[in-house]
Amino acid sequence: MDTDSLLMILIGLSVAVLAFLLALLLRRPEARLGALLERALREEQRDGRSELRGQLDSLSQMQETRIEGFGRNLADLSTRTDQRLDLLRDALTEDARKGRLEASESQQRFADALGQRLNELTQRNELRIAELRTTLEERLKSLQADNTAKLEQMRQTVDEKLHATLETRLTESFGNVTAMLAQVHQGLGDMTKLAADVGGLQRVLTNVKSRGVFGEVQLAGLLEQVFAPDQYAGNVATVPGSNERVEFAVRFPGSSHDAAVWLPIDAKFPREDYERLIDAQEKADADAVRLAGDALERAVRKQAQEIRKYVSVPHTTEFAIMFLPTEGLYAEVLRRPGLFEAIQRDQRITIAGPTTLLALLTSLQVGFRTVAIEKRSAEVWQTLGAVKTEFAKFADVLDSVKRKLDQASGEIEKTGVRTRAIARRLRDVETLPSEDSQKLLGNAADDEAE
16 A cells, blocks of 8 residues: 555545544534644644554655665676676687687698698608709719710820821811811800890899799799689789789689689799898808898888788688798798798788799699589589489389280280180181182282272
8 A cells, every 4th residue: 555545544534533523512512612623633633643654654664675675686686697797708718718729729730731741842852852963973974984985085096096197187176176166156155145144134133023023923833833724813903992913813712603712922022132141141240141131031021011911801811922932032031030920920921932832732723623523523413313313213114114014915825825725726627728828818808908
């Protein structure tokens, strides 16, 4: 019951009491009417105030009880909410830790596989170089032996015929000298041309744009050696809406038939910094080697940042490849502590030399062939499913043919029974000569035809 209802009840009771008192007072003398009325009103007011105070105290206690209950419920709700938030935070922390652990393990497996592949390639190259060295040494020994034998034979021939053929030999020698001088003159011309070509190559390697062309041509040769023309492209805009174009990009199949995911590959050749490092190493100057190595590292980091702009997921892979056109430069970059890992981690750029890039491209080609085989396997399974369906239909047709053949066989057996019965009936009939029967049957056939 609320406060308004209590007030209404109290007011009703007060009015009833007043009416009752008025009725009593009307029956008494008027002299005592005022005093009685005043005393009754005071008592009624005192009783009403006491009752109202009791009701208000009761309502206050009820409100305090409800407020305390609400406070306890709110505290319980806060406690449960904090517990659930703690559980959710622990679960998110565990998931993040597992994700980092899986990513680290995946990178480690890739690094181990790549390192193993590089070790195998290095061992193969060492074996091939050793075989080539052995072959060259054997060929040189053979040439030396042949030259020694021929010189000895020539010496003996000269000793035997020196006196008899001196003039002839001198004439031939002068002729040979003249021919050799002509060859020397021609060789000098070839050397001059070779020097010009070397100068042109020096200018190519000195000019930044020409050096880029040198690396680009070598990169194009490797891609052409491994992939089909439709598996890569040149001058590709890997970032939609951008004018930046990467030198080459390998095409990966996308989620739909029309879309393609690109692997950007760009060739870089910091020749000046690398040559300064080589010169310092040859001079055994430790300070110069350190300064040149730091300059080479800065140049490689800067070029990696330039290649980073070609990466745009999901239009490209999550990483790009920086191609260094010489094995010496690639080996020097690998020798720099933490340079390869930092560029791969921060810029998402993988550095590769000619041999490493060829191995990587070959692995990608094997992956493409595996995908093609899987697609063709699906087609083969679909064909086998169609053949299975048609074979089931063929089995039904074969059963129908078998039933018809059984029915025809039964009819033939019935015909044989009737034929034997007719033959028994005709056993006592006289047989006509074949000519007479032919004439008779022939005339009957002609009559039926007419």
